[in-house]
Amino acid sequence: MPKRLSLFALPGIPLVEPGDDLCELIGASLERAGEGLLDGDVLVIAQKIVSKAEGRYVDLNTVEPSPRALELAAKTDKDPRLVELILSESNEIVRHRPGVLIVAHRLGFVLANAGIDSSNVAPQNDGQRVLLLPRDPDGTCARLRTELRARFNKNVAIVINDSVGRAWRVGTVGIALGAAGLESVVDLRGQSDLYGRKLAVSIVGLGDELAAAATILQGEGDEGLPVVLVRGLERSSDQGSGATLVRNEAEDLFR
Amino acid sequence: MPKRLSLFALPGIPLVEPGDDLCELIGASLERAGEGLLDGDVLVIAQKIVSKAEGRYVDLNTVEPSPRALELAAKTDKDPRLVELILSESNEIVRHRPGVLIVAHRLGFVLANAGIDSSNVAPQNDGQRVLLLPRDPDGTCARLRTELRARFNKNVAIVINDSVGRAWRVGTVGIALGAAGLESVVDLRGQSDLYGRKLAVSIVGLGDELAAAATILQGEGDEGLPVVLVRGLERSSDQGSGATLVRNEAEDLFR
Numbered sequence: 001m002p003k004r005l006s007l008f009a010l011p012g013i014p015l016v017e018p019g020d021d022l023c024e025l026i027g028a029s030l031e032r033a034g035e036g037l038l039d040g041d042v043l044v045i046a047q048k049i050v051s052k053a054e055g056r057y058v059d060l061n062t063v064e065p066s067p068r069a070l071e072l073a074a075k076t077d078k079d080p081r082l083v084e085l086i087l088s089e090s091n092e093i094v095r096h097r098p099g100v101l102i103v104a105h106r107l108g109f110v111l112a113n114a115g116i117d118s119s120n121v122a123p124q125n126d127g128q129r130v131l132l133l134p135r136d137p138d139g140t141c142a143r144l145r146t147e148l149r150a151r152f153n154k155n156v157a158i159v160i161n162d163s164v165g166r167a168w169r170v171g172t173v174g175i176a177l178g179a180a181g182l183e184s185v186v187d188l189r190g191q192s193d194l195y196g197r198k199l200a201v202s203i204v205g206l207g208d209e210l211a212a213a214a215t216i217l218q219g220e221g222d223e224g225l226p227v228v229l230v231r232g233l234e235r236s237s238d239q240g241s242g243a244t245l246v247r248n249e250a251e252d253l254f255r
Numbered sequence: 256m257p258k259r260l261s262l263f264a265l266p267g268i269p270l271v272e273p274g275d276d277l278c279e280l281i282g283a284s285l286e287r288a289g290e291g292l293l294d295g296d297v298l299v300i301a302q303k304i305v306s307k308a309e310g311r312y313v314d315l316n317t318v319e320p321s322p323r324a325l326e327l328a329a330k331t332d333k334d335p336r337l338v339e340l341i342l343s344e345s346n347e348i349v350r351h352r353p354g355v356l357i358v359a360h361r362l363g364f365v366l367a368n369a370g371i372d373s374s375n376v377a378p379q380n381d382g383q384r385v386l387l388l389p390r391d392p393d394g395t396c397a398r399l400r401t402e403l404r405a406r407f408n409k410n411v412a413i414v415i416n417d418s419v420g421r422a423w424r425v426g427t428v429g430i431a432l433g434a435a436g437l438e439s440v441v442d443l444r445g446q447s448d449l450y451g452r453k454l455a456v457s458i459v460g461l462g463d464e465l466a467a468a469a470t471i472l473q474g475e476g477d478e479g480l481p482v483v484l485v486r487g488l489e490r491s492s493d494q495g496s497g498a499t500l501v502r503n504e505a506e507d508l509f510r
Contacts, residue, residue: 003264003472004261004263005262005471005472006262007261007262007468008258009258011258015449095508100508102508109423119448119457120449121450122450123450123452166422166460167365167421167423167502167508167509168364168365168507168509168510169460169463169501169502170440170499170501170502171440171441171460172457172459172460173428173459173463173464173467185426188476191476191477192476192477193476194270194375194477195376196477197374197378202418202427202475203426204427204470206426208426208428209429209468209470209471212468213260213467213468213471215459215464216260216461216465216488217259217260220454220457221443221447221454221457222446222447222451233471244425245426246424246425247422247424252422252423253350253352253357254350254422254423255423
């Protein structure tokens, strides 16, 4: 592991519109800042700009709630059209109560409202527009990694992060929805401790730790800093994905 | 929020023994490294060295398992003496199955084995020695903060972190067991998003995000880097604790 890590929020990333090229936005920001990329750098990108570039907007006025959504909306005090969208993005309802609807997203993430959100979404039609999670975060990370390598000739890793609530703890933290070029789960079993004994159970969610670190700089409000460059990790790998951070339902004691 | 954050693992922290003065160890390491402290710095300290300084060792040979511990040990395939210790450190058994015992620690943290661990614990009596969590992580953070202020005349924040498993996700991440001098939970409700609308539900577990970030440098094995200096946050506050990051049992849907 490295002894130093620096995190730097890329300046001047504009408001992202559907169809925008994230490689171009990131490259232009780096060049304006007089920064390059180094082998081993990690770029952590907020889910929201990936979803925006993919045009993952839905106008709630276009959504027709099913009877099941109407029933669940009544139980959770939520807009039935939003509940319909949440159900369509999910494989399983994990918990619900008034004000709360926690589901397993079709990509496996357990999170409130299937990650559907309207903060930092440009208002349109009386604020009836919401934003879904990206279609394929791991695929997008892999593609961006390839594009950035073509542009900068450097081997970097990409993480797409989002802030989510947790069991047992107060407050959201960043997690990795997608990753490429980085072992997001690091299995230390068999490595040695300070006294030369083998570690028995150490499997580290490195992708989530990077996601959490970057979230500190990205903020949640009007900061406008959706991309964070993490320098110093230097653990590049062609393995690794956001999917490996999702615990299988069968092994999950909290579903 | 800041635009840059740097993390730096303090070099040359020796193996910690019961009674060691953590302020002195940290101060000496900083001086050897030619580093000072700045107002707004955060020092993130691995739980393990706090427990060691407090002498929180228990020799399993001295533990007499109760009937309840014997029963639970059989169900979880664990050493009955370890289970006895886990029970004595806990308020509630949250989940168990063969190989797994997740409890609510008396301080509220939900974690496996009440945080009791033998990795990086110097072997003694055939490896029968284990280490409990610190007695009062928030109190220790507050005291260290005062001591470091007296030594360096700087207003710093302290976090004690540990790596824990999570619901729904693979791998451990760092969380804050204790904190002082830092709002570990940041309530953004009422602040504005990019479009001037109020954020509705944003409460951020900043203490846990810092803990996770520092864990990347601390490692889990033989790195010997238990203290990480985080520079650039500059959000000092006399409020904040590890306890505020613990979700009340009544509000927790996953207990």
